[in-house]
Amino acid sequence: MSSTKFAKIHTMDIDESIEEQGQLSQENKKLILSLPREKGWRTPYIYLFQGFWCQPAEIQAITTFQKHFQAKESDVFVATVPKSGTTWLKALTYAIMNRQNHFISSKNHPLLSFNPHDLVPFIEYTVYGKHDTIPDLSKIHEPRLFGTHIPFDSLSNSIKGSNCKIVYICRNPFDTFISSWTFANKIKPPSLPTLNLEEAFEMYCNGLVGFGPFWNHMLGYWNESKERPKNVLFLKYEDMKEDLKFHLKKMAEFLDRPFTLEEESEGVIENIIKLCSFEKMKGLEINNTGTFGRNFENKFLFRKGEVGDWSNYLSPSMVEKLSKVIEEKLGGSDLNFRVK
Numbered sequence: 343m344s345s346t347k348f349a350k351i352h353t354m355d356i357d358e359s360i361e362e363q364g365q366l367s368q369e370n371k372k373l374i375l376s377l378p379r380e381k382g383w384r385t386p387y388i389y390l391f392q393g394f395w396c397q398p399a400e401i402q403a404i405t406t407f408q409k410h411f412q413a414k415e416s417d418v419f420v421a422t423v424p425k426s427g428t429t430w431l432k433a434l435t436y437a438i439m440n441r442q443n444h445f446i447s448s449k450n451h452p453l454l455s456f457n458p459h460d461l462v463p464f465i466e467y468t469v470y471g472k473h474d475t476i477p478d479l480s481k482i483h484e485p486r487l488f489g490t491h492i493p494f495d496s497l498s499n500s501i502k503g504s505n506c507k508i509v510y511i512c513r514n515p516f517d518t519f520i521s522s523w524t525f526a527n528k529i530k531p532p533s534l535p536t537l538n539l540e541e542a543f544e545m546y547c548n549g550l551v552g553f554g555p556f557w558n559h560m561l562g563y564w565n566e567s568k569e570r571p572k573n574v575l576f577l578k579y580e581d582m583k584e585d586l587k588f589h590l591k592k593m594a595e596f597l598d599r600p601f602t603l604e605e606e607s608e609g610v611i612e613n614i615i616k617l618c619s620f621e622k623m624k625g626l627e628i629n630n631t632g633t634f635g636r637n638f639e640n641k642f643l644f645r646k647g648e649v650g651d652w653s654n655y656l657s658p659s660m661v662e663k664l665s666k667v668i669e670e671k672l673g674g675s676d677l678n679f680r681v682k
């Protein structure tokens with residue numbers, strides 16, 4: 343594997359978050375300087391890169407990933423809109439994929455001692471984001487499981503051209519917004535002021551949010567799931583909440599690991615549901631003490647886990663405005679959401 347040298351940048355001409363987020367190569371610094379930027383949610387700025395908004399360190403990780411990642415046919419990606427059920431979907435996918443080696447009812451199941459983000463690492467944070475050399479992925483046990491928030495169009499060509507599987511989840515934009523806003527204020531550096539609800543809401547409605555606009559993110563995977571249903575499975579948080587058993591069976595079939603009749607009669611599906619439930623995961627020691635990604639506390643990943651909590655925050659005029667945005671941006675597709 344080749345290695346890339348990342349030079350430490352000592353300038354104030356981009357923004358301080360670049361220094362905070364780590365080292366950038368000269369090439370990436372030049373690239374970032376050329377991009378449109380706007381105020382960020384938990385970094386001073388976010389940058390418009392390949393049609394979506396993200397932070398400098400993410401841009402560097404994504405460009406390295408795009409250049410170097412070689413997909414394998416057996417790879418599985420858990421792709422998500424941030425704050426739409428990523429942690430839950432990673433846990434469910436891991437449990438399904440590994441149930442021959444890790445029995446769901448085992449007291450030593452990895453999901454009892456590791457946060458799902460450690461078991462299914464993010465491409466743009468953990469796999470490429472923390473390295474100043476290109477990571478050697480050749481020794482990872484197959485099938486490899488990765489997570490990502492990267493929009494479909496920006497996945498590496500090797501993924502788009504391969505037979506690997508992508509499980510995607512999104513969530514109604516009202517709850518996704520509240521989850522994103524509360525999370526951003528919990529994990530932002532103390533140097534940044536608290537982001538108020540109204541300001542964050544305007545940014546969200548204008549598409550200015552990490553990996554947004556959210557409508558483009560959803561439509562990219564939605565369209566691909568229709569074109570290549572064997573490769574992209576499109577899920578919604580609300581549907582999973584409503585009937586998880588049905589969706590677990592769908593996921594297992596999509597991942598070529600259907601539940602056998604014996605497994606069904608032994609209650610394997612119900613045990614996966616319990617193992618990955620909000621209450622179970624929130625109660626684990628690892629999820630109260632550990633950290634993930636860039637040292638964010640695991641406990642912030644588990645807030646309420648409900649459909650409809652937005653109604654405790656948004657005014658009628660905000661609801662009207664976001665409904666209009668959703669209609670305008672997604673109305674032409676047959677993609678819609680249950681919001682309560």
Ligand SMILES: Nc1ncnc2c1ncn2[C@@H]1O[C@H](COP(=O)(O)OS(=O)(=O)O)[C@@H](OP(=O)(O)O)[C@H]1O
Pocket residue numbers: 422423424425426427428429430517520521522524618619620621623643644645646647648651
């Ligand atoms: N097991 C389980 N079941 C149902 N819901 C769950 C579960 N785990 C996390 N959550 C809720 O998901 C929201 C966090 O979203 P993500 O996991 O996508 O966050 S992240 O993008 O990975 O940071 C966040 O939603 P809100 O509670 O509405 O903020 C979490 O509470």
